[in-house]
Amino acid sequence: DIQMTQSPSSLSASVGDRVTITCRASQDISNYLAWFQQKPGKAPKSLIYAASSLQSGAPSKFSGTGSGTDFTLTISSLQPEDFATYYCQQYKIYPPTFGPGTKVDIK
């Protein structure tokens, strides 16, 4: 299976900060990467697909970049509702696999 890693595993940030999370795949996955946001006790929400395409209904403050093995998710200006855990998922190589998550909490 493709191994996905994320860094950092957690971060503390302030409202208004620009936040960047990194996801790395163990093999080339082209742009077959998605990002999800999950709040405690809730289902994940889809943010980004195809590495950089914003999912319908996802706020434009979220953006994704990358191709091959290295990807980033950026939150342009962190708001209270953005404190959550973020997961990446590769879906180029079967089976699809998820990263371990990055927890974003309040500084």
Add this chain to the structure above:
Amino acid sequence: QVQLQESGPGLLKPSQTLSLTCTVSGASIRSGYFYWTWIRQPAGKTLEWIGRIYVSETTNYNPSLKSRVTISVDTSKNQFSLKLISVTASDTAVYYCARSRGYDPENWGQGTLVTVSS
């Protein structure tokens, strides 16, 4: 707007069969175009893709679970289901159903906790 809702027993004993149903509203499984997916998440851990089904009943399963998993669809009820046999404590997780265009979920159910304990 599509909504998905999981239902099924929340407590199982080891060796029993896990059976969950996902009821879809706001969209028709029969219309095609989308895959209907199951994903699970043990407490404090990351997500695991279980498998998916298309309206044609074509299925894809995670090889790690393939010998124990069956996903089926009932278009007359606009539902799809997950069956996992011979469960153990390691199958304890929140189980999510989802709608996907491919392998990446777009819309998720709220999730249902399944605990396996003697």
